[in-house]
Amino acid sequence: MSVPAPDPGQVRIDTVEQLERLGLPVPPPSYPLVWEPGDEVELRPRVELEARCAVINVVLAHAFGMPGRDALAWLEHGGLIDQVTPPEYNFLAHDEGDVRSFALHTEALxxxxxxxxxVRRLDPAAPGAENIANLFPNLxxxxxxxxxxxxxxxxxxxxxxxxxxxxLYYCLDWSYLKAEESQLALPGYVDSNxxxxxxxxxxxxxxxHGPFHEDPPGWEEVDLST
Structure with missing residues (x-):
């Protein structure tokens, strides 16, 4: 269920303060807000979030050695095949795609x-994937x-x-890329990837939900170019 989104201007002020505490470059004042005053916000349904976690967990397992046929069989048994995107399916079924790119999904997970x-905490300066294997399906x-x-x-x-x-992560994406481009010290053990x-x-x-928002994108349709 959607609820009124927080004031985007105040959220951005809080975001900038966090970036400054981390010692990272701050986006310019013209950097776009993620939403507008008066918009509403919600999370995708829990079943969708859980399904995406399970699919990514299997994709990661295949990237690190699980046979593709076993991965697909597990997904079939769980009724999750329709949640697998075409690139993910081609990776699991035919080993098509960049293994390193799929392995990076640990942080998305x-x-x-x-x-x-x-996961209790998402620290911008520390790996979020440490010691999380027991938090997801034990394949x-x-x-x-x-x-x-x-x-x-x-x-x-x-x-x-x-x-x-x-x-915060919308702005962190800009800040980390800028810091790496300028060869500045990063605040911890994670990078822009x-x-x-x-x-x-x-x-x-x-x-x-608001006058300037389109329908939510599919997993492979998420735009990270801005």
């Missing part, structure tokens, strides 16, 4: 896990999708908090 409160042990859902009991976060976090993956997940999961 961490962000989705944070939205479901499976080597044969844990089924429904068993994982019953084990973790997810609880989606307040969409207003999710919106503010999206604004990790930040971009987290932003990807947040852009997909957090949806806005």
């Amino acid at each position: 961490a962000a989705l896990g944070w939205l479901l409160t499976v 080597p042990a044969g844990e089924a999708y429904r068993d994982w859902q019953a084990r973790v009991l997810t609880a989606p976060r307040d969409p207003r908090l999710a919106a503010a976090t999206l604004d 990790a930040i971009g993956q987290r932003r990807w997940a947040l852009e997909w999961a957090v949806t806005f």
